[in-house]
Amino acid sequence: MRADFVTREVFTGLRRNVTMTIAMVLTTAISLGLVGTGLLAVRTIDRTEQLYSDRVEVQVALTADVSAADTDCSQPVCQGLRTTLENSPLVDSVRFESQQQAYERYLELFEGQALADVVRPQSLPATLRVRLADQEAGSAAVVQAMTGQVGVRNIIDQRDVVAKLFDFLGGVRNVTFALALVQAVAALLLISNTVQVSAYTRRTEVGVMRLVGATRWYTQLPFLIEAVVTGVVGALIASAGLLAGKFLFIDQLLSGIVSNGVVPPIELSDVVWVSPILVMIGAGVAAVTGYVTLRLYVRL
Amino acid sequence: MIRLERVTKTYKTSSRPALDRVSVNVEKGEFVFLIGPSGSGKSTFLRLLLREDVPTRGSIFVSDMDVAKLPRRRVPKLRQRIGCVFQDFRLLPNKTVGENVAFALEVIGKSSGTIRKVVPEVLDLVGLGGKAERLPHELSGGEQQRVAIARAFVNRPLVLLADEPTGNLDPDTSQDIMLLLERINRTGTTVVMATHDHSIVDSMRRRVVELDMGQVVRDEVRGVYGVGR
Incomplete structure (x- = not known):
């Protein structure tokens, strides 16, 4: 050629x-x-x-009374919920965020804005922040396990936003x-x-x-x-x-x-x-x- | 060199075969005229030799190759052994005379060294020594046919097929072309020429194979075109 x-x-x-x-x-x-x-x-x-995937959590918000009474998840209601979650194989870890911590984070987020002055610690719920081991099946399992439980206000799956x-x-x-x-x-x-x-x-x-x-x-x-x-x-x-x-x-x-x-x-x-x-x-x-x-x- | 054994070629579009049990044997170095009226099968004859078509029945041998049974990839090898000249020259209009001849060697992969050496030689042989740089349209018809012959011959084929090579030329020019084909024939190349030209066939006194309605009706060693035609 x-x-x-x-x-x-x-x-x-x-x-x-x-x-x-x-x-x-x-x-x-x-x-x-x-x-x-x-x-x-x-x-x-x-x-x-x-x-x-390493940032998204499922947030289990606790009712106002539990939130106000429990500052470190040491009382039976919160501890029970936490144990249930931690025992699930689909869950990687559970972190408790108290009302006070939530308030501090809120101030940080909305620093310098009018919203920061309006909020009081009492108006924010304490939350159990769940990191999932299984991204696919995990959130549904958490939602199912927590819905209707005593002390749970609502459940926010951050993945819905994402x-x-x-x-x-x-x-x-x-x-x-x-x-x-x-x-x-x-x-x-x-x-x-x-x-x-x-x-x-x-x-x-x-x-x-x-x-x-x-x-x-x-x-x-x-x-x-x-x-x-x-x-x-x-x-x-x-x-x-x-x-x-x-x-x-x-x-x-x-x-x-x-x-x-x-x-x-x-x-x-x-x-x-x-x-x-x-x-x-x-x-x-x-x-x-x-x-x-x-x-x-x-x-x- | 060329052997046809009871070759029949039928085209789908026609009820009568284009070639009907044709057997012809052409020895190496022979000069053969293939004559006959239009539609007698001359073109089919040449096309089968080139493997442009395969016979319906019978076998064809060119040199040692069984043409009809040749696998596709070997067809180029066959064609490299056969040179071809046509009535309409088929030169490439945008290439010079030299390039037209060189083209035939380039496309079969010859080295540029060989081409530089061989092309001037063959142009001298056909009498176009000084015209390598001309374009085809600057040449006369006879000169264009010489270029075509040079291109067909440059690879030193065993067989030269000429299909009405003088069909577009005046009698004097035709004579010159015939002299050239004779010269090529004398180098040992087998020449098969299909023609209608009485005077050429009559003056050359070479072997004549006449076809009519696809059949060989005459095969004479020193023939003329035909009495009363």
């Missing part, structure tokens, strides 16, 4: 259909850009889940993947079409090649490489787009909630992690599409 020959054929081919080539590169780039966005969303969701965030991130992921899929179909058809046009404009060459005994590789490889080159260029543009998007757009958009630790930031390394995946997808899909097209539609 002569590399210089194939290279020359590929560039002639790309130049000859330059408008088609550009359309193909752009469509591929948009499609892969969306795939990349989706992958970054998935990664962010994973990170966020990790971030919260779930909204996950829903949002999951939505972002689903929408981008759906758009990516639509774009991918367009990209596939364009690649297939371009390969056919390319083969048609070069039918004389290919005819001569066949006649003088060129192997299938020689006749088909230029078309395949043409498709792969556009796929890879599209992937590179997509990666550049993701980088630009990160620095110009996402970083500013998320800066508030990222610095508060609500959502983990999208790191440069994440984009670097996504890029080779996009290049592989771009090259692979283009190669397969090109090959199938040559096999099915082009007689070489």
